[in-house]
Amino acid sequence: MKRLVTALNQEFLNKIKDLEDIEILYPLESFCIGYDYYYPATKIDGYALINRILTDDDLDILDSILKNSHFKGIVFDDLGILEIVKDLPLKKILLLDHLALNSISINYYLDYVDSVVVASDLNYEEIKYITENTKKEVVLYVFGLKKLMYSRRNLLTNYALYHQEEINKKLEAKILDKDFRIIEEDMGTSFFMGKYYNGLELLNLNNVLYYWYDFNQISLQEAIDILNNKVNVASSPFLLHDQVSFKVRGDK
DSSP, rough: OEEEOOOOOOOHHHHOOOSEEEEEEEEEEEOOOOOOOBBGGGOOEEEEEOOOOHHHHHHHHHHHHHHTTOOOOEEOTTTTHHHHHSSSSSSEEEEOTTTTSSSHHHHTTTTTSSSSESSSSSSSHHHHHHHHHHHSSSEEEEEEEEEEEEEEOHHHHHHHHHOOOOOOSEEEEETTEEEEEEEEEEEEEEEEEEEEEGGGHHHGOEEEEEEEEEOOOOOOOHHHHHTOOOOSSSSEOOTTTTOOOOOOOOOO
């Protein structure tokens, strides 16, 4: 079993360095959003995570960083990055939140990258079907804060200024009976589910390049426990056990 683990702080990295079958994913400083810890390119010797909206100037800077880095690979969601990495000797993993939903679309992208992160908006049987029908190994998101959306705007600040309230850049919110976490940074605002996504039951599936443990806003000990299959934080399988309904449109 190969695990891709998002880096917390240096103490966490020291704790897990002797664990087997682990690759570290480092949120890349200035090119990532929604995390507690970011790492400069010079400190990354594993995988780099790039998950924010990029401008043309950003892509030029990233191009230079990648050509002079010691990264093993990148996990990225901006399709513009495909052009600047196509000839680089990096493992390329495409992260398409809420879009990598079926084996047909995933196989299309696998012509351009080494692997794709399967969306966690699916139930167990759908994810299993995808792993059995993709032409390359995929990445499965098995634990982490489930990101719902990301805006380039500073939404919490704008709201507070408009209503003449104190600015709070981390907020817990509730809509009906659902809990959410909202985090604002200079480069935008991320919305997460309140509970952690727990998909550890996916660890038995095959044709998987990495099982991704996306640690964020969690303590060092809680993260270590989860790697040892002991979950002591509020978590949920969300849609993993849901039945899927299909609407069939007939001819008029």
